Amino acid sequence: DAMVIQNPRYQVTQFGKPVTLSCSQTLNHNVMYWYQQKSSQAPKLLFHYYDKDFNNEADTPDNFQSRRPNTSFCFLDIRSPGLGDAAMYLCATSRDFGQGRDQPQHFGDGTRLSIL
Amino acid sequence: KQEVTQIPAALSVPEGENLVLNCSFTDSAIYNLQWFRQDPGKGLTSLLLIQSSQREQTSGRLNASLDKSSGRSTLYIAASQPGDSATYLCAALSGSARQLTFGSGTQLTVLP
Numbered sequence: 001d002a003m004v005i006q007n008p009r010y011q012v013t014q015f016g017k018p019v020t021l022s023c024s025q026t027l028n029h030n031v032m033y034w035y036q037q038k039s040s041q042a043p044k045l046l047f048h049y050y051d052k053d054f055n056n057e058a059d060t061p062d063n064f065q066s067r068r069p070n071t072s073f074c075f076l077d078i079r080s081p082g083l084g085d086a087a088m089y090l091c092a093t094s095r096d097f098g099q100g101r102d103q104p105q106h107f108g109d110g111t112r113l114s115i116l
Numbered sequence: 117k118q119e120v121t122q123i124p125a126a127l128s129v130p131e132g133e134n135l136v137l138n139c140s141f142t143d144s145a146i147y148n149l150q151w152f153r154q155d156p157g158k159g160l161t162s163l164l165l166i167q168s169s170q171r172e173q174t175s176g177r178l179n180a181s182l183d184k185s186s187g188r189s190t191l192y193i194a195a196s197q198p199g200d201s202a203t204y205l206c207a208a209l210s211g212s213a214r215q216l217t218f219g220s221g222t223q224l225t226v227l228p
Contacts, residue, residue, distance in 0.1 A: 004159075006159075033216075040220065040221075041220055042120070042205065042217075042218035042219055042220045042221070043160070043205075043218045044218075045215055045216065055213065057215075090159055090160065092160075102147050102148050102165075102167075102209055102214065103165075104150060104162040104165045105150070105160075105162065105216060106162065107152075107159035107160040107161070107162075108159050109158050109159040110157075110158065110159045112157070
């Protein structure tokens with residue numbers, strides 16, 4: 001049973017044309033993350049939500065935005081994709097119990113974004 | 117700033133061998149260390165999580181150890197199988213923002 005679901009699996013867009021990637025979860029986790037992973041590289045955290053609180057990484061380009069309308073869904077918006085934004089985008093969730101009791105992050109299968 | 121390194125970048129072994137994958141991190145003040153598996157074109161599957169207070173974790177043929185003081189973790193795979201072929205990534209949770217920092221992974225191929 002899929003627990004973190006990303007749609008679509010493959011997305012092709014044109015240079016400069018806005019695109020939205022979606023992620024949904026059935027785990028009821030309070031934390032959701034978006035990572036960018038380029039070929040043969042480590043996943044890089046773009047931002048995360050702790051419940052409704054948005055946390056942007058310092059080096060995440062302004063071109064990238066995110067929305068979390070409810071616990072189950074989170075969206076990644078790329079306002080004007082450039083060739084350098086072609087990558088696998090991974091969504092992950094975790095339950096944060098606080099007090100240092102960190103739990104594993106659960107990942108979706110990713111969306112591979114291509115830019116024409 | 118935390119940096120995580122994995123060596124080797126790629127490894128090829130015959131079926132049945134026991135093997136060790138290495139992971140090192142620069143900031144020893146970590147909350148935990150996770151090992152993931154990634155199949156081609158797929159997301160990450162969590163294999164083992166070692167809390168900072170622990171020394172090792174085991175799951176089936178997998179054993180992960182953690183030495184915080186030296187900034188190192190190893191993933192031991194016993195009796196390797198072709199189905200173990202994948203990229204293995206380690207990641208350290210650290211910093212005030214509790215950010216997960218990944219290594220670039222070791223691509224493992226187990227030959228039948």
